[in-house]
Amino acid sequence: MNGKPLFLSFSSPNSLIDDVPYRGMIPRMQKSNTPESFNEFLQAGTDGIMVDQQGRAIYYSQHIDSNFVKFILRNKLTDPAVVRQFNPTTNFPDGTMELKVSWKIVQPGDDVSDMFTMDGEINKLVNKDGKIVVDPNQRDKVKLALVGFHIAGVVENHPEMIWATFEHKRNAPVVPANVTPTTVVSDQDWTFYKANTQYKDCNVNYANTNKLTLDEATQLLRPSTQACRQFEFGNDPNSENSNVQQNDANIASLNADALKHLDEDDVWRNYFEVGAIWFGPNASELRPNMSLATDGDLTGSLKLSNATIETYTQTQSTMNNCFRCHNTMQAFPGNPDLAPLPALNINISHAFQNIYFWSQDTTDAQ
Incomplete structure (x- = not known):
């Protein structure tokens, strides 16, 4: 792909839906197991938004491969009415893949020589009704550096998808095994960590303390997130x-x-796999209404998180690995005008869930 990762040639979930407006890239909000409609997602506040050391939000993009696209279109799953009648035990075909990618806005003085970079377009943030929200009508062209990504893919006998996550090697330090609140996690600067920050000041969700502020003119947020890799x-x-x-x-x-x-000069040498998680050999068969709230069916990296995507949930037992949020339960939108998503095996994919709820923005909810 001329030096670019293959996923940049993939489709985005909203590209499958007619009449859904351009989303651009939007900031990574708080990890949630509640699906959100297109409009609600754009209007979400900054609970859990990650802020880099220069004061800019971390942005993300979502990508689905051709197998995913063909499955959705062949089964007419951009129509909410069809989804509600879909066979709940149908799985995605082998080879289906989706990705979520996190991006840092490159600022003057940033050393991104060992990162993959590209030009991109983002949605700006604004202050509205006492909250910091995304404005879908304001966009900005920026240079972006890739700092992390999730890959989820269906392989033979694993319809739940194998979920793996990768980070850039300079993102954040690893928390020591026997840490105390006053432990200095690292005496070095990292991309998302200031040298000599104590553990108690790492991964703090400032939006939840009402301390997060936005200068609309400069798009700078304060204070910055001090990220640490818990595991x-x-x-x-x-x-x-x-x-x-x-x-x-x-x-x-x-x-x-x-x-x-x-x-030696390949930029991808600077990214590494944090871990992966999937169903173990004695796991139950994937079926509708699996909450996956415990690790009984799981194996691999059981506390898997990405410091740039799940910064604030690394130690929360209800959200500390991929399957805590990716399950086959019935899904309810925050907007009561939208119809809930019935329990389906393919609900394991949030890209699919997004398609279902976003598609109701262009059709009447039943």
Whole structure:
């Protein structure tokens, strides 16, 4: 792809829906297991928004591959009425893939020599009714640096998708195993961490303390997020579970092996896999109404998070891995005018859930 990652040639979920306005890129809001409609998402406040050291919001994009697109279009799943009659046990076909990618706005003086960068367009933020919200009518052209991404894909015998996450190596330091509130996590500056920040000041959601402010003219937010990576490979470092220890060793080995296949000047040498999570060999078969609120069916990195996408939920037991939010339960929108999504196997994909709720912005909810 001429030096660009293949996913940039993929479709976006909203591109499948007629008459849905351009979204641009929008800031990563608080991780939520509640689907949101297109309009609500744009109007969401800044609960959980990540702010870099220069004061700019971290933005994200979503991408779906051709297998995903063909499945949606072949089954007419951009029509909410069709979705509500869809066979609930139908799975995505093998090879289906979706990604969520996090981007930092490149500022003067930023060293992005070891990051993949591209030009992009974002939606601006505004102050409205005491909140900081996205304005879909204001856009800005910027240079973006890729700092993290999730990949979820269906492989043989794994309709739940295998969920993996990757980060740039300079994003944030790893929290020590026996940390205390006053522990200095690192004496070095990182992209999203200021040297000598104590653990108690890491991953603080300032929106929840009403301290987050926006200068509309400069688009600068204050204060900045001090991000730390709670679990190096998505597992508790103090765990005595041999499976956990083997999983972490496997990820470290996989990252080392990947470097052998990349040229010394390849920008992708600077990204690494944090971990992956999927259903174990003795797991239940994927079915509708699986909450996946516990780890009983899961294996791999059981506390998997990305410091740029799930900054504030790394230690929350109700949200500390992919399947806490990606499940097959019935889904309810925040907007009561929209029809809920029935429990389906394919609800495991938030890209699909977004398509369902966004499509109701152009049709009458039943």
